[in-house]
Amino acid sequence: MIRRLFWLIAGAVMGIAAYRRVEAVGRAASAALAPPARAGADPAGPRAAAGRRGGTTGQGAITRIRRAVRFARDVREGMEMYMDRHQGRLGPRLEGALSGYRPASAGPVSLCEGPVQAAARAAAGI
Numbered sequence: 001m002i003r004r005l006f007w008l009i010a011g012a013v014m015g016i017a018a019y020r021r022v023e024a025v026g027r028a029a030s031a032a033l034a035p036p037a038r039a040g041a042d043p044a045g046p047r048a049a050a051g052r053r054g055g056t057t058g059q060g061a062i063t064r065i066r067r068a069v070r071f072a073r074d075v076r077e078g079m080e081m082y083m084d085r086h087q088g089r090l091g092p093r094l095e096g097a098l099s100g101y102r103p104a105s106a107g108p109v110s111l112c113e114g115p116v117q118a119a120a121r122a123a124a125g126i
Helices: 002-033 046-053 058-085 092-097 115-124
Strands: none
């Protein structure tokens, strides 16, 4: 048991040391391949300067928002495809949970909608 613990710790120490060396070599290689910095520019880059100011670069924030919107759209489309494929095969556990399900193309649904509201909406033909 003690021998295993020794080798576990030795492996962790060697792994951390190797990771740091590889990271240092990678940083040196990327610095050698990077274009020369402009005079007066922050050596850490514009993102680091924006982080010190307490904000983010405007382009980075817009990119993250666009990615989040695409992700939400993909999830919604995936749920529609799943429900289309499994329409007639709902198990006993899913029948109650998905009773008020409507595809996204049917329009907005209240977040507080329950089975009673869904039944009233279905009776009204909405």
